[in-house]
Amino acid sequence: MVVLEKIKPLTEKQKLFINALANDKIHLVGAFGPSGTGKSFIASIFSIDMLLIEKYEKFIVFKPIVDVKTGKEYTIAELGEIYNKVALDYLYDITSSVIPRNELNKLINEDRLIIADPHFLRGRTFDNSIILLDDAQLVSFETLTEVLMRIGQNSKLIIAGDPVLQRVDSGEKDGATLARELLIGEEKSVVVDFGLKDVVRFGARRGIKLALELRMRRRALSEIEQKILETSY
Helix, strand or coil: CCCHHHCCCCCHHHHHHHHHHHCCCCCEEEEECCCCCCHHHHHHHHHHHHHHCCCCCEEEEECCEECCCCCCEECHHHHCHHHHHHHHHHHHHHHCCCCCHHHHHHHHHCCCEEECCHHHCCCCCECCEEEEECCHHHCCHHHHHHHHCCECCCCEEEEEECCCCCCCCCCCCCHHHHHHHHHHCCCCEEEEECCHHHCCCCCHHHHHHHHHHHHHHHCCCCHHHHHHHHCCC
């Protein structure tokens, strides 16, 4: 490890997540739970580490760009360079504490760190790659299917998402819920479920409570949402 050595797991679930990522016998890793638990941070840091030690040739990042009001998924064809900028800014933000921006830019310029739009994957296969689908709760069934079909040889797929608090209310199962159900029954896969007690980012726990209270003003909370609200402090 190069970068990952700079950080230590802050919770038991983070430790389980790292161990699953490091296990060569595990090809599919799911991390599900609320914001602030370190899912995206650990997945990104680990993946970049794998590039630096040349265990994988490429790190492919799928980051859905979604209108939170309408639930519409935007494509790179619609947004152009704005699509890449939004996705890269997210990656810069979550890794800035341990990886200088110029090092990330070097990997991007070498075509080893790739921001990919899952809407345009037909005919592509990612071999010798570590792949991250983040914010899976925002993707459709069709998008999730397309990502799963592009995993090639000697590759590992990480799916991270929040199936409860950050999903778009559409009445249908979101991508994170579908992915979790799929991975639980799959061979050579591990699912790590993060809970409120695993929230480590400053202010995230209060943000969760406020988000649920706002949601409660619009509709009755589900049973699981009510339990989260009751334990958010």
